[in-house]
Amino acid sequence: MLARLVLTAALLSVPVFARAAEERVTFSVGGMTVVGTLNMPEGVANPPAVLLLHGFTGSRDELEIPSVKEGIYARAARLWSAEGIASLRIDYRYNGDSDGEFADSTLEAHIADGLAALDWLARSGRVDPSRLGLVGWSMGGAVGAAVAARAGETLDAVALWAPGTNMASAIALMFGAEKFKEGLAAKDQPVTVTLPWGAEIALKSGFFESLYAVDPVAEITRYSGPLFVAVGTKDDVVYPQPVSGQVLLDYHTGDEELFVREMDHVFNAFAGVEQVDELIAATGAFIRKNLD
Numbered sequence: 007m008l009a010r011l012v013l014t015a016a017l018l019s020v021p022v023f024a025r026a027a028e029e030r031v032t033f034s035v036g037g038m039t040v041v042g043t044l045n046m047p048e049g050v051a052n053p054p055a056v057l058l059l060h061g062f063t064g065s066r067d068e069l070e071i072p073s074v075k076e077g078i079y080a081r082a083a084r085l086w087s088a089e090g091i092a093s094l095r096i097d098y099r100y101n102g103d104s105d106g107e108f109a110d111s112t113l114e115a116h117i118a119d120g121l122a123a124l125d126w127l128a129r130s131g132r133v134d135p136s137r138l139g140l141v142g143w144s145m146g147g148a149v150g151a152a153v154a155a156r157a158g159e160t161l162d163a164v165a166l167w168a169p170g171t172n173m174a175s176a177i178a179l180m181f182g183a184e185k186f187k188e189g190l191a192a193k194d195q196p197v198t199v200t201l202p203w204g205a206e207i208a209l210k211s212g213f214f215e216s217l218y219a220v221d222p223v224a225e226i227t228r229y230s231g232p233l234f235v236a237v238g239t240k241d242d243v244v245y246p247q248p249v250s251g252q253v254l255l256d257y258h259t260g261d262e263e264l265f266v267r268e269m270d271h272v273f274n275a276f277a278g279v280e281q282v283d284e285l286i287a288a289t290g291a292f293i294r295k296n297l298d
Contacts, residue, residue, distance in 0.1 A: 054137035054297035061144030065102035155228035238269035
């Protein structure tokens with residue numbers, strides 16, 4: 007599959023770079039430390055760059071693909087670096103290695119982190135601030151839509167993978183109505199929830215309230231740059247598809263592309279890398295077209 011990506015790059019007259027440098031970076035939001043991983047293609051001066059925003063309960067490397075033991079975002083960053091595209095993937099505050107407890111997470115905080123990460127990229131002196139893009143997956147797609155809207159003309163391309171379009175509904179279906187109501191009424195007392203895959207998490211009412219405060223469809227109306235939306239017809243987390251993805255395009259004005267495949271919410275990652283790599287390649291082509 008890597009050979010296919012290299013061939014695709016060659017056909018598009020894109021130079022393929024053998025190595026990429028990866029480093030841990032930090033910046034501050036509201037007095038708290040956000041941790042990220044910056045991938046820089048070697049041999050490329052002033053490259054375009056992409057910000058990656060992870061999903062609910064995820065982290066900056068994202069879901070590990072069992073067959074290759076590599077996170078989906080880590081893999082995307084590595085493959086895009088090989089095509090001359092830099093990237094920054096972050097752990098939101100209250101997630102992963104960044105400061106804060108998960109129970110205090112809110113969508114508004116994640117949006118603030120995304121905007122701060124874009125600002126860090128633009129001011130870093132490491133990448134071309136006039137060629138910036140964004141990728142968001144699932145809840146990161148909802149966050150990404152808001153970041154795109156509020157970043158003004160900073161972004162030249164946005165790709166949303168299986169994006170949440172009605173976060174309150176999606177989380178209520180995942181948690182169950184009674185647990186969702188309990189969360190709304192919890193105030194500062196964390197409510198413990200067992201996720202469909204068996205993991206337990208705790209969240210306060212601020213998270214549940216924030217699901218109503220952020221409307222990705224309304225946000226996307228304020229972003230007029232190129233928009234790529236990828237959805238799977240087997241997705242049982244954000245559904246029905248492709249309707250849920252198409253609604254973002256219906257309310258978006260500008261160049262756009264809808265990528266639809268027979269895949270689940272994690273792009274069939276548990277079956278191998280083929281579908282993941284096709285999505286990474288298609289997103290990379292979209293990014294190159296609009297950032298080069």
